[in-house]
Amino acid sequence: MSGSDLLLISIFLPLLATLLIPMFDKWQNIREAVTLTAAVLLLVTVVSIFAKFTAGETIETSSFEVLPGLPLAFDVEPLGMLFALVASVLWIVNSLYSIGYMRSHDEPRQTPFYMCFAVALSSTMGIAFASNLFTLFLFYEILTLSTYPLVAHKADEKAINGGRIYLIMLLGTSMLLLLPAIIITAVIAGTLDFAPGGILAGKVDDTVLALLLALYAFGIGKAAVMPVHFWLPAAMVAPTPVSALLHAVAVVKAGVFTVIKVVVYVFGIENLTKTGASDWLVFVAAFSLITASIVALTRDNLKARLAYSTVSQLAYVVLGAALASSAAIVGSGLQIVMHAAGKITLFFCAGAIMVATHKTEISEMVGIGRRMPITMGAFLIGSLSIIGLPPLGGVWSKWWLGVGAIDAGHEWIVAVLMISSLLSAAYLLPIVAWGFLMSPPESKPGDRVEVTEAPLACVVSICITAGLCVMLFFGANWVESKLATMDFGIQSGATALIEGERHGR
Amino acid sequence: MQILETIVGHYNQWITVFLMVSGLYIVIARGNMVKKLVGLSIFQTSVYLLYLSPGKILGGTAPIIDPNYTVYSNPLPHVLILTAIVVGVGTLALGLALVVRINEEFGTIEEDELFGKDDDI
Amino acid sequence: MMTQLPALQVVIPLLASLFCAFMKRGTVAWALSLVASWAVLVVSILILQQVLESGPISYAMGGWEPPFGIEYYVDKLNAFVLLLVSGVGAIIMPFAKRSVGTEIHSTRQPYFYTMYLLCLCGLLGIAITGDAFNIFVFLEVSSLATYAMVAMGKDKRALLAAFQYLIIGTIGATFYVIGTGLLYTVTGSLNLVDIAGQLDSVNNTRALVTSLAFLTVGISLKLALFPLHVWLPNAYAYAPSFATVFLAATATKVAIYLLIRFFFSVFGAGLVFQSLPVSEILLILSVVAMFGASIVAIFQEDIKRMLAYSSVAQIGYITLGIALANSNGLSGGIVHIFNHAIMKAAFFLALGAVFYRIGSVHIDHLAGIGRRMPITMMGFVIAGMSIVGVPGTVGFISKWYLAAGAFENGQWWLVFAIMISSLLAVIYVGRVVEVAWFRDPSGATLEARDPPPAMLLPILIFCAASIYFGIDTTLTAGIASQAAELLLGGLR
Incomplete structure (x- = not known):
């Protein structure tokens, strides 16, 4: 099969599952089998795209003009490839986890749940492989709409309100800021195709450039840059598998992924470094990074704490994009992968605790x-990865961001990174410490506590993602080398840099 | 003097405008539905006059070709207004039919009373 | 046959409506309307094809040549509108059978379909004709049919909505005739293409501006431009479901077409906008x-x-x-x-x-x-x-x-x-x-x-x-x- 066919399959396969799932409404096992099969087939597809991609083949679909200058087209570039791989691997794990979670929770309306999930995955693939801003925007909006029913799934007052905030904030920012930004870009640049070196370079003056960047940075609400982060804690009313895959991986990563794409391929990092149009965003991201960590400290609800932790971790990615040096971009790309593995583990654990003990507040988890x-145990591994300690994957993204910050002349960012790591240790580690070192309040000291784990499907998924965090520490080199092939459109490139760093290590 | 001439010279236009405005005024100001329809008819009638007056040519005769006459009136406006009269009659008939039905259903055709009964409208 | 297409576009629904009125049973009337709607769609597709292939069509109604006779003039814009109106009519007809069947008393169903076909005929007529006064006639054909359709709604407030619509709609149509009359006195023609040509030599006179004002307000009443929209919410809310579907999708659209036609084709954007x-x-x-x-x-x-x-x-x-x-x-x-x-x-x-x-x-x-x-x-x-x-x-x-x-x-x-x-x-x-x-x-x-x-x-x-x-x-x-x-x- 040719590469372009595979690209289309990766987008249409989950959609096909969406159509098949309601047909097996009455037969739960077949319905779940459809989801799992689709997930496995999707991974196979994405891996074979990857195989072709590493073999140096250019993979792109022919473009279909919706309107003159508005093409629907897909291609593969390193960052998108990575994002697609992460999402498709984690979809399998997450489906496994969902089955355990949803069944033991006896959730109603599981058929629409799995349908929406499949649509969300399809749009994630669309975002990852989009070769222009319009295609990306199309799938970005579908992702918002398909996840809204998942957020409001419980259908009680709280869930409906959460869903409202989610929908209004995400659609609102994207329509009010992002779409005008895209229209302005289209009119000014005459194209929306992602191009190395950017399409806006040399076409607008610095003020307009900075303003446009602001429209993008806040318009991409999924990136949750403060103050457009409110939707993320609100989305935590969703069932945990949704929070895990969508609000730790697919949705938020789609946001920061879009930010990086826009910075690299629309503005062009050389253009940004030269004009300094992104300097203000460095401050905003740094502020977001620290503030969200502090807010996380004050939250007692585990999922809310994890949500604010996500806000803070996403700011790393935006920070990397704003620094606009190739090392920082590599750091951002790594952070997408590392945080995905770490945070999904944490959310899985939160869900497992909820299923097994019905506890949601941290103070109850002693x-x-x-x-x-x-x-x-898995929670500890996930936490350490988020904090950024070896031997876990999270360390590398922080390393590269630090290097990128120094490259870009923002040495103070290194201090910010360190403070943030300390803060994340402060809001994550006590949970583990109290969990292991203190005895449960309901049992007398010295008593043997009965082990009551979550359903097997959940535990297996947790182990897989925790294992992934460890593997990524050793596999990071490989990821870096993939990212380094990104075409930044500047001579120095990241490849040489990475080679140099590797020798130094 | 000139002003007077303008006014007198265009007396047909003035009548048209007077009928137009008074018809419209009745439609807006009266609450009784039949009166509204009367106003509407007056309003429509004014338009007939608007069309017909420029069609008449002073000294002209009916547009039947005859060697004794050289000046004819324009027949087209008359034809148009015949159509418009038919439309006007149709509208009036439908309007009155509706008023009858409203009277049957609501027991009144005064708008004030109807509004009092239904806040929705 | 192909040369008579523009006439067929309005004659088919007109004749069908006549037959419909004599039907005893709703189902038969429905079947007749269905056939007519589909026939009209086929005609409009053929017209569009012809326009796209060989440019605007001019059809002299009854063999009377323009500018004196009534001309049917179809270019890309109104071919598009014709397709829209007839397409909506054809697609929603299968829906009508049950919807009308439950919402309208069986003895009145044939009349409802008669009104629907007349409305369809009027809307298509507005879109296809190139004669300003003919537009008025079709405007009133469609409007009168619409008032009757709205009044057939189940809720008795439908009657009030229909009456309100009748008053406002008639004022709008009369404004339109006034505008047309002034235009006629200025140019001596009712043919839209001819008027547009004559206006080249007419300077920006007061009569012309007055005519534009009357036409704009009249048409705006029909298309429910804010703040002339007061009739619309009641009419849509209380009309039978099927009538609402048809009106919402077509009636205001045709009026908008009319506004575009007068602004750009007749008066010209230069006069109107500059x-x-x-x-x-x-x-x-x-x-x-x-x-x-x-x-x-x-x-x-x-x-x-x-x-x-x-x-x-x-x-x-x-x-x-x-x-x-x-x-x-x-x-x-x-x-x-x-x-x-x-x-x-x-x-x-x-x-x-x-x-x-x-x-x-x-x-x-x-x-x-x-x-x-x-x-x-x-x-x-x-x-x-x-x-x-x-x-x-x-x-x-x-x-x-x-x-x-x-x-x-x-x-x-x-x-x-x-x-x-x-x-x-x-x-x-x-x-x-x-x-x-x-x-x-x-x-x-x-x-x-x-x-x-x-x-x-x-x-x-x-x-x-x-x-x-x-x-x-x-x-x-x-x-x-x-x-x-x-x-x-x-x-x-």
């Missing part, structure tokens, strides 16, 4: 480690 | 409509009424496109005529199906309806996404053109106005979606299920169309932008 040792 | 402040006035009214009507829509309890206000807002988009008077803006306006017709048809069809099942479209009665009638309400949601302007749907295409047109004119604030008003649409559509999917069903809703295929199919067709034409726009936006170029080419 001694939980004794009841659920595997889960809390 | 020497008079029409553009500024229209722009402000459009923006107020986009906001005002959308906000009012948010607070409606009756969903049909809510969508009626949404129509007023959407008409604001179209007139905004006209007011922008540049290529992108006008294309956006024209394409939105088509796009809005598709989505409103889908909306009102879905509501008609709901009404058919539970006998109400009040928001409180719709709790959980999405779970009982999933396909119908999915149609509602897709139409909703369209009206919001989600990319991949027709609404996005319109919005893209309009925003690009506004930005080109340097009115960047308008870009944001367009977007904010779309967000208001998110709120009023979202309100229904929340109730329909996230509340538990109760009462009549418990028993509801999707309607039979004949009713479901039209909904699905319009939903599919609103996605298809959001991606493949060669037909819609392609013709719209060509028509816009043509109309703006007349800039004198």
Whole structure:
């Protein structure tokens, strides 16, 4: 099969699953089998795209003009490839987890749940492989709409309100800021195709450039840059598998992924460095990074704390994009992968705790480690990866961001990164510490606590993602080398840099 | 003097405008639905005059070709207005039919009373 | 046969309506209307094909040559409108059988179909004729039929709505005749092409400006331009479901076509937009409509009424496109005529199906309806996404053109106005979606299920169309932008 066919399959395969799932409404097992099969087939497709891609083949579909200058087209570039790989691997794990979670929670309306999930995955693939801003925007909006029913899934007052905030904020920012930005870009640049070196370079003056960047940075609400982050904590009313895959991986990553794409291929990093149009965003991202961590400290609800942690971690990616040096962009790309693995583990654990013990508040989780040792062990691994300690994947993204900051002449950012790591240690580690070191309040000291883990499907998924965090520490080199092939459109390139760093290590 | 001439010279236009405005005024100001329809008819009638007066040529005769006459009136406006009269009659008939039905259903054709009964409208 | 196509376009529904009136049974009348509607669609497709292949068609009615006889003149713009009107009529006819069957007393059904066919005939006539007075006649044919259709609604308030519409509609039509009369006194012609030619030699006289003013206000009453829209919400809310679908998708659209025709083809953009402040006035009214009507829509309890206000807002988009008077803006306006017709048809069809099942479209009665009638309400949601302007749907295409047109004119604030008003649409559509999917069903809703295929199919067709034409726009936006170029080419 040719590369372009594979690209289209990766987008239409989940959609096909969406059509098949309601047909097996009455037969749960077949319905779940459809989801799992689709997930496996999607991974196979994405991996074969990857194989062709590493073999140096250019993979692109022919473009279809919706309107003159508005083509629908897909191609593969390193960052998108990486994003697609992450999302498709984690979809399998997450589907497994969903089955365990949804069944033991006895959730209603599971058929629409799996349908929406499949649509969300399809649009994630669309975002990853979009070769121009319009295509990206199309799937960006479909992702918002398909995840809205998932957020409001519980259909009680709280869920409906959460859904409202989610929909209004995401659609609102994208229509009010992002779409005008795209229209302005189209009129000024005459094209929306992603191009190395940017399409706006040399076409507008610095003020307009900075303003346009602001429209993009806040218009891409999924990136959750403060103050457009409110939707993310609101989305935590969703069932945990949704929070795990969508609000730690697909949706938020789609946001920061779009930010990087826009910075690299629309503005062009050389253009930004020269004009300094993105300097203000460095401050905003740094502010977001620290503030969200502090807010996370004050949250007692585990999922809310994780949500603010996500806001903070996303700011790393935006920070990398704003620094606009090739090392920082590599750091951002790495952070997308590393944070995905780490955060999905944490969310899986939160869900497992909820399924097994019906506890949602951190203060209730004292001694939980004794009841659920595997889960809390995985939680520790995920936490350490988020904090950025070796031997876990999270360390590399922070390393590269630090290097990128120094390259860009913002040395103070290194301090910000360190403070943030300390803060994340402060809001994550106590949960583990209390969980393991203290005994549950309901049992007397010295008693043997009975082990009550979540359903097997959940535990297996947790182990897989935790394992992934460890593997990524060793596999990071490989990811870096892939990212380094990104065409930034500047001579120095990241390849040489990475080679140099590797020798130094 | 000139002003007077303009006014007198265009007396047909003045009548048209007077009928037009008074018809429209009745439609807006009266609450009784039949009166509204009367106003509407007056309004429409004014338009007939608007069309017909420029069609008449002073000294002209009916547009039947005859060697004794050289000046004819324009027949087209008359034809048009015949159509317009038919339309006007149709509208009036439908309007009155509606008023009858409204009277049957609501027991009144005064708008004030109807509004009092239904806040929705 | 092929040369008589323009005449057939209006004669078929006219004759069919005559026969319909003598039918005893509703089903027979329905079958006759179905055949007529489909025949009309075939004719309009053939006309469009002919226009695209060999340019504008001029047809002398009864063999009387223009400018003295009545000329039927079809170019790309009105071929497009003809296709729209007849297409909507043909697609929604299968829906009519059951919907009309439950909402209208069986003895009156043949008359209802008679009115429908007359209305179809009138609308097609307005679009096809090139004679200013003939337009008035067709305008009144369609309007009188519409008043009667609205009055047949189940709710007795339908009578009041019909009367209100009759008064305002007649004033609008009379204004139109006054404008035409003044135009006739200035140029001595009623043929639109001929008038346009004569106006070259007429200077900017007071009679001409007065004529333009009367025509604009008269047509604006018909197309429900804010603040002349008061008749619309009541008429749409209380008319029988089928009538609402047809009117919402076609009636106002044809009036908009008329406005475009007079502005650009007859008076010429030079007079209308450069020497008079029409553009500024229209722009402000459009923006107020986009906001005002959308906000009012948010607070409606009756969903049909809510969508009626949404129509007023959407008409604001179209007139905004006209007011922008540049290529992108006008294309956006024209394409939105088509796009809005598709989505409103889908909306009102879905509501008609709901009404058919539970006998109400009040928001409180719709709790959980999405779970009982999933396909119908999915149609509602897709139409909703369209009206919001989600990319991949027709609404996005319109919005893209309009925003690009506004930005080109340097009115960047308008870009944001367009977007904010779309967000208001998110709120009023979202309100229904929340109730329909996230509340538990109760009462009549418990028993509801999707309607039979004949009713479901039209909904699905319009939903599919609103996605298809959001991606493949060669037909819609392609013709719209060509028509816009043509109309703006007349800039004198």
